Amino acid sequence: MGLEDTQVLPPVQADTPLTRCRFYRETCGLPARVQPEIGSIIVPAGSVGAITMPHQLGAAVKARMHNLGVRVGPIVSHPRSKRWTFLIVPDVPDENRLFAELFRLNVSVSRFGAQIALPSPGVRQAGFRVWVAPPRDAFRPSGMAIIESIRACRPQPRR
Numbered sequence: 001m002g003l004e005d006t007q008v009l010p011p012v013q014a015d016t017p018l019t020r021c022r023f024y025r026e027t028c029g030l031p032a033r034v035q036p037e038i039g040s041i042i043v044p045a046g047s048v049g050a051i052t053m054p055h056q057l058g059a060a061v062k063a064r065m066h067n068l069g070v071r072v073g074p075i076v077s078h079p080r081s082k083r084w085t086f087l088i089v090p091d092v093p094d095e096n097r098l099f100a101e102l103f104r105l106n107v108s109v110s111r112f113g114a115q116i117a118l119p120s121p122g123v124r125q126a127g128f129r130v131w132v133a134p135p136r137d138a139f140r141p142s143g144m145a146i147i148e149s150i151r152a153c154r155p156q157p158r159r
Contacts, residue, residue: 015121017041024118028074029138030087032118040128041120049090050110051146057105058084060153061146062132070149073140075132076119084132085116088143102147105154109143 017034021041024032032043053061055077062084065072074087092098092109102109110116119129 017120017122020119020121024135027137028135030118030135034120039120039122041118042115043087043118045090045110045114045116046112047090048116048140049088049092049143050085050114050116051088051092051102051107051143051150052078052083052085052110053105053107053150055082055084057107057150057153057155058086058132061086061149064149064153065141065145070145071139071141072133074135076117077130077132078128079130080128086146087116087135087140088146089140090143092143092147098147102150105150107150 017039021032021034024030024041024043030043030048031046032041034041058075062072062075072086076085076087077083078085090112099109117129119131
């Protein structure tokens, strides 16, 4: 699994940053807003959290959760940087030891108030962010469930 798992959703007729933002707010329960100067859509971290990691680790986490029958929720791909962002319930404790452990795996947790960028339609936004697993409703997994899968999937040290 890897970048080939990334799904580019076909544009919906008359899909604009405003209509997409409305979908994110009304259907997905995301407190999204459009940055009008550039047409990107962002969600402030708070009621929603995010965990970002290299796409290979993200694909392994997604596969593990799928194999365990655990719903993964929305996942955003950043094709240029080869990273995936899992949207989560923000239940990750604010512990330096945990953040250091994740840092060593090139994984980051969005802090309260951080801007989480979502895929947005439009020429200027095309390809910057795409959905691996698009949101269909307001479900988001526990951040700690994602971290548990990260720990299970992390690369093992070479001997």
